[in-house]
Each structure stands twice: as structure tokens, then as C-alpha cells.
Amino acid sequence: MEVQTMKITKIDYAATGAFSKTITDYLCCSGQLQPFYNHFPTLEAFGAQLKEKSFSQEQRQTLHQALQEQYTSLSDINPKVQQNLDLLLQPNTYTVTTGHQLNIFTGPLYFVYKIITAINTCKQLQEKYPDYNFVPVYWMATEDHDFAEINHFSLFGKAYTWETDQTGAVGRFSTESMEPLLKELPEAYPVFEEAYRNSKNLADATRAITHALFGEYGLVSIDGDHTELKKALLPVVEQELTGQLSNRLVEETSAQLEELGYKPQVYSREINLFYLTDTLRERIVQEDGKYKVLNTDLSYTLEEMLQEAQEHPERFSPNVILRPLYEELILPNLAYIGGGAEVAYWFQLKKLFAKYEVAFPLLMLRNSALYISRSNASRMHKLELQPQDLFQDYQELKKQLSGQLHEEEISLEAQGEAVAAAFAEVEKLAENIDPTLVKAVGAEAQKAANSLQMLEKKISKARDSKHEQTFKQLENLKDKLFPGGTLQERKDNLLTFQTNNPDFIPALAEAFDPLEFKFTILEEEA
Template identity: 80%
Template structure:
């Protein structure tokens, strides 16, 4: 079975610094949903749910479809200037990209993620590098245009439990705080305790968490320090001026429940095609947002109420609030993508498998607001095998693409490869018996009383050979068990908790031992080849 699976791997190997790079199909990893593998195969069933497939050639049409005025560019530029005032010394490449956003031939390639402390799982960085490399390739393809990589900071998210921890060298570190509401507004108090728990000092994070006013500023500082040299621009949507673009959407959401109707239509179509919707829509896909508070807005008894509070509004009052203070409204997962596209000259959104899948639910919403639906790009995914694990892998006689198999299947495969003939000393027993038979004849001729003694010694020799046979067999089996234990340990290291490494391990786990880790990823990732990347230290 394994040989058949290995045969379907489409591998491409090349030298990248001291890395060997192997590319395999996403389907071959067994770690991605049918929705995503169908999308990458351009299944016709999914065609109604997206605009252009993510190829370099598709961006010519996407550029023509994207409408973004000078007024919108000026509002974005002004907001970014204000937001980046928290950075003491902005990288010249970042400054240049922020200024380029004023030009009509400049577009963005965006990814987004929560404000995970210490960047959270590895894929946080993988997303951003995918955006950076997409911009580089697009610039080569379309030299008359500029392309800016953007990290959309999910500052308004309030699910603190999802961002308050990370795993470093197998140990979980957690930030404890009693703060509530939008996490981007959280003061960084308490993070100094996490810093003190770490096995060594990490200056980028020390600086950000000890000197920033809030988590949004700290996260911007971290992404700027780690990836500013590539021109990355981080955008915070929790901004009163940027929220003005959302006013018409807020009004329709409150009075017509427009997005919910359209998403439910898309969900029904997806379910008919046996695709499971990733996110669920509400009648009103908005939260009420204030310091320490982000709660859903619901309509009850003719009034608009904020759940878990005593706050409520008449329709006239809530619409007036939307006009005067749109920053007090926060889009949920259904409307946030639309908000992004309203305030950015964006061409593509880069997300993980679940993200790309939920964007399929949103195309009708974009059409209703006459906003160009971006190209949906799956972020690069990777397995990083350091030199020690690479050596263990090769000693086991395995190739990196074989590691994605289930442990039991891989064990069966290795057992077949390790197969040896059963240990059998029967021939030796017969030889010894023949020798003792000759001795017995000699003894009988000289002194018949010695025959019993010879027979007893013959039986002892027979028993000794049987015991040796068992011991040798047991030693061989023990040797194989050690091999299987080594395989199990290798799988645990490369697939912690049975999942992809990128979904568990933190950036520092690898950057600590390899300062060039980010540069290696930048060199290895190709966003448009639609393959899973294996990086192996040599």
C-alpha cells in the first residue's frame, strides 16, 4: 500500500542553501480536507463559489476588476501612518510600501491571523511568507504594477483562549490576564512573566511586550522586526477612520439582515454538493465594540440589544450610532472579509484550508455589494526536518514523503523491509547429533558403560542449541523493536500530537537553532506551485 502511495508523490528536489527541498501533493499528506483538495484540482463543483483560480495569469483580470479610488487610498495611507507611529524606526521597505499605496498601480496581497502571543503556531509565519513571495512573483510577472504584502491583524477578535498560549520545545507557555473584549486593546501586563519563564532571552519579543501599550502595537512590532525587511505592512482594522467605509454595510446588516440570507443560500448549495460549511452566519453579523466589551448585537422586540449587557437601541438610535461612531461596530467572520476588501486595494487573500473553505460561503455577499471577490490562495504548508531528525530518518531507511503515513501502516511497511528468514539451528543440531553418534560408537567399543554419559552430553548440546536459537531470535526481535521505537519517536517529533508540525510548534522552536529559518522559508516557498513543502537540513 505504501509503495502505491509513494508512487503518487510528485516530487521536486533542489538545493536551497543547506536545505533539500521536496514538494508533494497536498492530497498525499492526508492532512487537508476534500474541499481544499477539490479546489486545488479545479473541481467544477466549486467553480461557482470563487472568482479566479490562483494562477499568476489570473491576476491580469483581477487587477482590471478591482476598483479602488484615490480617496480610499488616502484614507488607508493616513491610517497606516498613524498606526506605524508606534514603531520607533520603520524599515525603509515598509515606508516605501506604505507610500506606494497612494499610487493607482499599487495593489495588496493580504493574509490575516489572530494576535497569537509569540506568533503562536508556525503557520502564522507561513501565511505571511506566502504573501511576501506572492508579491515578488507578481512583480516579476507584472512589472508595471506594485504589490504590497499585508498582514491583517485580527485585533477585534475576543477569543482570548485561542491566542494566550504557545508551545516551545514541547512546553506550553500561557499568558494569564483578567482582561476582556477585543484582544488588540489588551495591555501587555502579565506577558513579562511569560518572558521570564522562557529558556533564554528573545530580544524581539522582550522589546515588543515590555514597551508596547497594547497587544496590537506589540504584534505589529514583532512582525515588523521579523519580516519588515521584506516590506510587510500590518493593518489594524480597529480604526475609527477606516471603519467609515463599513457604514453602508452596517446599515444594511441592521435593517435587512442581508449577509445572513446570502450566506445561507451559499451554505445550502455547498451542502448539496457534500461540502460542509466552515462558519455559521447570524441574523446580524455584527458585534458591539467598546473597551473591555465585544458582544453580539441581536434584534429582539423591536430593539437592538447587546447580548450579556443592559445596552439596547431603537432602530433610529442604532443607525445614528453607525453614522457617527462606526468604530463601535465590529464585523464577525462573515463580514470581516468584506471590510478588508473595502479598505484595501486587494487582489488576493491567503489563508489556511479552513479559511479558504469559508470564503466559498461569501461570494454572494461580495456580489451584493459590488466588491471584487479576491483570488483565494492556500498558504504554503511545510514540514521542517532538522539535521538530527534527518539523520534518524535516513538510518531508518525512509524518505521524507513516507513520513506522512499512519504509524501503524509505516510500521508494517518497515517490517516487510526488515524481513529476515526465521532463526533455525536445525542443521547445526543434526551436525552435533551426528558427531555425538560417532562418539557413542567409539565409547561402546572401548567401555559400554560410557554410552549413557555420551547420550546425556548429546542431550545437553541439543538443549543448548535450542536455547541459543531462542535467544538469537529474541535479540533480533528486540533489535526491530528498537527500530520501531525510533520510528515512533521520529513521528512524535515531526508530527506533535499526531498533527502537522505547523499547527503545534512555535517559530522559536526552529529559529533558536537556525537563525536563518525565516530566510530559508522565503527561499523555499512557491505560492503558485500548489504543493506541500518539505525542508530537510543536510
């Protein structure tokens, strides 16, 4: 298949109307938000972050050993990935991390966009700081237990769903029960089918998929659900159980953000930890002087719970408040790449990081994109629209299109005034000759006015019918590019585009500039 050339257009995030005030303010370096992060992400700021991030050789060895164990699930490791794994042992190697749930078949497109943003950031950093090594990392949210969020994906407009009654952390789910879904697919997708059929669980399958898709770029995928890695979290676990430290700090910061008009993205608990086993992940709560695991009969004294943490650190799972801290404790990380809501909730965590004396990473908004296929680009050009026009709502676009069709609103107001003036002359004449005729003239004048109104409606309707097909094409184009009225990247799946364009991922890697902070529009050219 021939390589398709792409036309690239970049627009401001604010111009899309799809991003929060928090994010648009952040991208403008608003003074109000500056107390809630460390450095704004620029190539120069990474230099400062390199000096602030400390990571010992012992930490590097623990990380390397854990990753090597995790990568034994793959029969063959791409040399570029192995090189990056080994580089993590070097004191001048740092990571740029993104994270996401284990959506089946990669879920919405932004999963892919996050990873490419991390890859491209490392590429730019390598050029700027050649004396260091930079490794792109995908943090797999293996401990997440919200299966309903990851068990489906949309392919060519049709939803496919994985049905299973397994419970607990999704990374531990066996993928055997995916077989009915795999048989339902419209065609063969070897990368995914082999991963789900040959892996023992969803974490291993997701690692296999990201390795197949991004191994050539050196992407390292990490699973935080690991006993040795969890030991780094023990001081945090102890503080959570004894003093509920994170809740106090995060609530203080959230209140400050709210005062400035920024809505908190996540809410803290008194204890921001879950208890984790093979079949459950439930919140730990303090009740009546005991530490209980919700929806179970498990109950511990403080001493018993602290002992449990020492003996089984893998049973303690951080929630959304503590997961970022855990990540920064076990990685030599410089920057975290997330979507708008993720970046916004990191703002709530600044005091927490300061308390634990952990460097607060640079916060980067992932690249966002609209991908316009050749057929949709053709429709767009026939309608004489530019890519940036497409972000307007349908009614606004319809008005714009009407203007481009050189059609003003149909109105017979001037003709009505002329007819009324003519009847006024007739009325004067009638009054001079026979005043009893004035009423008849008035009646005829009203008839004429009514006839003009009816003709105006008929002409307008005829005009609308004439261009009904054009407006229908516009509506279809909007539905294709903004499924369900939202950004394409939040609904459509990688395979929807990669099936017809095998160079989809390389095209994205070529187009995305992670530090430009512009929305990218990619248009296939004929």
C-alpha cells in the first residue's frame, strides 16, 4: 500500500472549545496556577528538573530487576527496548512517563497519543541534552478495578465488549474469556489476537501489545503491581495509616484551587489506599479504632495493619491521590504526560510531593489530534471548509455554508412594502370616489400581504430543499469526525485508522511536537 502524504495544521487548544479553563490557563502560564506546579515544560526547564531529580543506584537496580522480570512474559524483546531497560541502570538515564488504564485493543485513540507524546519528548530531550539518556515509559494501570471503563472499544462505529465475572485488579484478569470477543472481530488483527490468546493475564497482554506497536521506539511498559517496587511505598503507607497525611494536604490545595475558580478533578479520602488480593481491591477505612477493608470481613488493629504492610507490601494499592507519588518514587522520572483532567488533578498534589521531599515532575498535556481520512478530506473540500472550521457546532457551520453558497435569508419585505404602498394609493382613490370601497380595498391588501408571506415560505423551503443534500453532507462529516459530538480521540480506536493506513503511528510520530502545545490536525492528501 502506498504511503499516504499528510497535510498538517496546528491550532490553539482554546480554539477547539474542547478543553477546560484550567488547561487553557496552564498553557498560557497563568500566574494563578503557578503555585501548583514546579516548572512549566520547556526544553530549558528539563535542565533544571535534571538537577532536582535524585535517584539512587539502589533504586535503579530494583527498578531494572523488576522490569526484567516483567519482560520475561515476552518471547522476544526488541533490542531498542532492551537497550533502554539496561540504560536505566546508568546514573545519567531519566524517564518521561505517561500512564493509562489497560483498555482492550488500546481503547480510545488518546491512549496512542499519550505514548507518542512521551516518545517524541524523549527524542527532543536526547537532541538537547546528549550527555543524558531518556527513556519513554508507559505506566500500566494494572491495579485499577473499574472493569466497565476498559472492557469495550469502538471499531468502525461498532462497539465490542469483553464479558467476564472476574473481580479485583484488572491487570490480574485472565484473558481466556476474551475468546468470544476475538471471534466476533470483522477481520484478523494478529498483534491483538496473539497477545490476548498467549498471555496469562491482561497486564502481560497489554505489555505485548504496546511492545508490538511501540517497541521500535524503545517504549518501556511498567507494572507497579510488584512486591519489590511496592517496598518504596512503605513509608507512605505508614503515614497514611497513622496520620492521614495526604488527605489533609490535598484538601488544603484543592480548597485553594477552588477559591481561584478551578474545579478539583479528584477527591481525597481519609486513607488513600486500597487493599489488594487476587480477587479484590477495596478501600481501607478506619472505623471504631480498627482498620477495615470495605465489603469484606477483614479487620486489623493499627499494629496488625503495619505488620501486614511490612510482610506483604504488594497488598497495598495507592488510589488516584497516591499513585503519582508512587510512580515518582520508583522511576527516575522528569515529566508526566496526561490528558486535560490528569494534568489538572496533579495540581492538587504539589504539597504532598513537597512533604515527602520528592521532586514534582514537569506536567505535560499530551498531544491531541483530529485525523481526517482521504474520503473525509474530500468531503470537507467539496464543502469549501478548512480543517479549523470543523470545530464549530453544526448550526454555526450551516450558517457559514449558507453564506458561502451566496445566499442571504429569503425575504419579500421590500416587495411587501411596495404592494402595501400601491394599495394605499388605491385606497385614497377609492375614498375620493366611493368611501364604501375602502373596506374592500383593505381586504384585498391583506390578501396580497398573506400571499406574499406564503410565497416567501415556499421560496425559502425550495431553497432549503435545493441544498438539503449539501447540509446532509455537512452533518455526516461532523458525525464522522466528532462521533457523539465529542473529539474523535475520545471515541475512535487505533484500528479504525491503522487498518486503512498502516503508517498511522509513524504519521503521528512525525506530526506531533510535544512541547509546542498545539492541537494537531492531520489530513490525508490525495
